[in-house]
Every structure is written in structure tokens, then in C-alpha cells.
Amino acid sequence: MRPIEQRAVQAYREQFLEEPAIIASAPGRVNLIGEHTDYNGGFVLPCAVEQRVAVAVGAVGHESGLNQATASTLLSQLAFGSDAVQGVLYSADFRELCPLTGKRTGSWADYPCGVVWALTAQGHEVPLFRATFAGDVPLGSGLSSSAAIEAATALALDAFFHLGISGKDLAVLCQQAENKFVGVNSGIMDQYASLLSQAGMALLIDCRTLEAEAVPLDLAAAGLTLVVCDTQVPRELSATGYNARRQTCERAAHALGVKDLRDAHVRDLDRLSGEELKRARHVVTENARVLEAAEALRRDDFVEFGRLMYASHRSLRDDYEVSTPELNAFVDLAAQFRALGARLTGAGFGGCAIALIKSEGAQALVESVRQHFAGRGFPRPIFYTFQPAAGAEVVR
Ligand code: ADP
Ligand code: MG
Numbered sequence: 001m002r003p004i005e006q007r008a009v010q011a012y013r014e015q016f017l018e019e020p021a022i023i024a025s026a027p028g029r030v031n032l033i034g035e036h037t038d039y040n041g042g043f044v045l046p047c048a049v050e051q052r053v054a055v056a057v058g059a060v061g062h063e064s065g066l067n068q069a070t071a072s073t074l075l076s077q078l079a080f081g082s083d084a085v086q087g088v089l090y091s092a093d094f095r096e097l098c099p100l101t102g103k104r105t106g107s108w109a110d111y112p113c114g115v116v117w118a119l120t121a122q123g124h125e126v127p128l129f130r131a132t133f134a135g136d137v138p139l140g141s142g143l144s145s146s147a148a149i150e151a152a153t154a155l156a157l158d159a160f161f162h163l164g165i166s167g168k169d170l171a172v173l174c175q176q177a178e179n180k181f182v183g184v185n186s187g188i189m190d191q192y193a194s195l196l197s198q199a200g201m202a203l204l205i206d207c208r209t210l211e212a213e214a215v216p217l218d219l220a221a222a223g224l225t226l227v228v229c230d231t232q233v234p235r236e237l238s239a240t241g242y243n244a245r246r247q248t249c250e251r252a253a254h255a256l257g258v259k260d261l262r263d264a265h266v267r268d269l270d271r272l273s274g275e276e277l278k279r280a281r282h283v284v285t286e287n288a289r290v291l292e293a294a295e296a297l298r299r300d301d302f303v304e305f306g307r308l309m310y311a312s313h314r315s316l317r318d319d320y321e322v323s324t325p326e327l328n329a330f331v332d333l334a335a336q337f338r339a340l341g342a343r344l345t346g347a348g349f350g351g352c353a354i355a356l357i358k359s360e361g362a363q364a365l366v367e368s369v370r371q372h373f374a375g376r377g378f379p380r381p382i383f384y385t386f387q388p389a390a391g392a393e394v395v396r
Pocket of ligand 1: 053091093094107108109111133134135136137138139140141142143144145146147149
């Protein structure tokens with residue numbers, strides 16, 4: 001068991017004075033290439049990171065199975081709420097006990113409650129249960145801790161209640177929980193990556209057909225590592241900028257007479273002009289880059305893969321115009337430190353960038369970026385170094 005899974009088990013013992021029946025965990029993710037392609041019906045290529053959210057699940061026992069503090073907290077919550085309680089949830093990170101109900105509360109419990117809501121909406125029976133959570137995916141940092149907690153919950157409940165739901169269907173269910181219950185509009189990438197990734201592999205996802213294919217990404221064998229730089233730049237403008245980009249893409253697709261920009265070709269682009277041309281050029285070339293990148297990985301050609309990462313960044317910076325000085329500075333420094341590739345990852349407007357670099361060079365890059373950011377008065381960045389990790393797993 002991983003340390004984070006042991007923490008979830010320990011919390012279960014402390015809260016419920018019993019052993020859990022099922023232990024599962026699911027990772028966060030990072031997108032390697034394929035940005036702003038998802039809502040254009042195109043391709044993305046994420047992999048799982050090493051940080052995970054773990055969950056321990058068991059049946060609701062007798063009152064004797066609750067410790068004193070837990071029992072009284074629960075009773076006071078029950079006294080306030082009128083909703084039917086379907087179970088008990090505890091977060092070791094928030095040190096908070098929450099009843100499992102069908103009502104949104106704006107807390108961390110919305111994510112597991114959303115998964116139960118989605119399971120029930122699909123006609124699955126979810127009897128009473130209790131669960132404890134522990135995670136080390138940084139919250140709100142762009143590594144999708146929300147998908148990790150959803151995926152861990154869904155997989156654990158599938159195992160505990162013998163629901164027999166496929167990984168893909170669990171991912172769609174988790175996306176519904178996030179879209180419709182939590183109320184955050186997101187594509188399928190995060191949940192697919194968390195549930196379907198494999199260690200030493202990336203996941204090529206067709207966002208239109210929802211087909212997914214594992215692509216080899218054995219960086220350890222090649223002496224390479226991935227570095228994520230969270231620039232800590234708040235993404236306040238992201239919602240408006242993001243919606244504007246989506247609308248421009250829809251207009252461009254309409255002007256070209258295609259359903260989505262995924263169906264457009266580079267040769268079509270000269271029928272567009274101005275902003276529509278720039279935005280569409282990014283999407284059309286980025287989609288092609290994702291497929292080329294997957295091809296490069298199938299031949300273990302990390303040099304070509306890295307070249308495509310740099311090209312993706314330039315396209316996001318110049319044509320899609322979603323980069324920031326901090327993200328550009330990271331990518332420029334990565335190039336100076338001979339990273340094979342680097343690019344902003346996520347929607348842009350702040351957030352994270354990623355570099356693929358020789359393992360022994362990672363620390364020097366990190367130090368240099370820290371110094372450079374401090375010198376320019378940028379926020380203090382946070383770094384994560386990792387190998388492509390395993391997707392969601394039931395570990396016991
Ligand atoms: P992210 O980019 O990390 O997905 P979100 O805002 O979408 O950011 O999701 C973060 C939320 O997910 C947290 O505020 C919390 O409600 C929930 N969450 C993530 N990890 C945990 C955890 N270990 N324990 C409890 N809740 C968690
Ligand atoms: Mg999220």
C-alpha cells in the first residue's frame with residue numbers, strides 16, 4: 001500500500017474503530033499535449049501524476065463502530081439537515097466529517113456525494129456506506145485533484161457494491177458528477193486520465209468518440225523526467241477568455257462548414273481571417289501535433305515528442321494567445337537547460353507549464369526558474385517532478 005492509502009486506512013480506523021472493506025486510490029493528471037482541442041472534438045494526450053487521492057470504504061456498522069466525537073458530530077449534523085443521509089464521509093486532510101446526502105453543500109464532500117448521485121441517477125443501488133479520504137494531489141493547482149477524488153470514490157464503490165461498471169463508464173459518471181452535481185463544466189480528459197492511465201504510459205483520448213488508447217511513455221528507461229511548474233498566477237481572467245475562445249472556434253467551424261474544427265484541414269484555413277484564423281490555426285495544427293506526438297512515443301522518439309511540445313507552446317502563445325510572461329519564461333529557461341520539450345499545460349491564462357528533461361538536469365532547471373521568477377517579481381512557483389504513474393486502482 002502507498003503511504004497515502006495507509007493514511008486513508010488509518011483515518012478509517014480512528015473514525016469508525018474498524019477495518020475498512022475496500023481501499024482504492026486514483027491519481028491527478030497532467031496534459032502532455034493537445035490544448036483547447038477537447039471542445040473542438042479533437043485529441044488530448046495526458047498521463048497520470050504520482051500524487052493521488054485514496055479512499056477507504058466500509059459498511060455502516062453499529063453505533064459502537066463510531067468513536068465518541070464522530071458520533072456526536074454526526075448527530076448534531078443530522079439534527080440540522082432534513083435530507084436523507086446515505087452514509088458518512090470523513091476527510092483526513094480537512095479533518096471534517098460530513099453526512100452523505102443528495103444535497104450540494106459547497107464543501108469537499110460534494111465530489112463523493114456527486115459520484116453517489118450520478119450512480120443513483122444511472123439506476124445503481126448504493127446502500128449505506130462510510131468512507132475516509134486522504135490525498136496529496138495539490139488542490140486547485142491544475143493537476144485535477146477533483147477528478148482524483150471522484151475516480152477513487154467511483155472505483156471503490158464499484159468494487160464494494162459489485163456494480164461491474166467499466167472504467168470508461170465510471171469516468172463518464174464522474175464527469176457527470178462534476179458537471180451536474182458540483183456544477184463545474186469540464187471535459188472528459190481528467191476523469192479518463194485518472195481512471196484509465198497506466199504506469200509508464202500516456203493516454204491518447206479522442207474527445208469526440210471517447211475512445212482511448214495507451215501509448216508507451218517509459219521515461220525512467222530513457223533517463224527522463226517530467227517537471228511541472230505551477231506558476232501560482234491566479235487565473236481570474238480564465239473564465240471569460242476561455243468562453244471567448246470557445247465561441248470563436250464555433251464561429252470558425254461554422255464559417256468552414258464543419259461540425260467541429262477537428263474536421264478542418266490546414267488548407268481550409270486561408271478561407272478565414274483575423275482572430276478566427278489564428279484560433280482555428282492553433283486548433284487544427286495542435287490536433288495534428290497530438291497524433292504526431294503519439295506516433296513519436298510509439299517509436300520512443302522523445303526528441304521529436306519534445307519538438308512538438310515546443311511547437312504547441314508557440315502556437316498557444318502566438319495564435320491562441322493564452323500564455324503569460326511566467327509560462328513563457330519557464331519554457332524559455334527549459335530550452336536553455338536543454339529540456340527536450342516544454343509548454344504551458346491546462347487552459348493557460350496562468351496555471352502550470354511542463355518540461356520533459358533529462359532526470360539529472362531537472363533540479364538545475366527548477367533552481368534557475370526559482371531565481372529567475374524572484375528576480376522578475378513573479379509569484380513563487382511550486383514544482384512537481386514525476387514519472388507517468390498508474391491510474392485508479394483498488395489496492396485491497
Ligand atoms: P483541481 O484543479 O485540483 O481539480 P478543483 O477546484 O477542481 O481543483 O478541485 C479541488 C477540490 O477537490 C478541493 O477544493 C476539494 O473540495 C476536492 N478535493 C481534492 N482533493 C481532496 C482531498 N484529498 N480530500 C478532500 N477533498 C479533496
Ligand atoms: Mg478540478
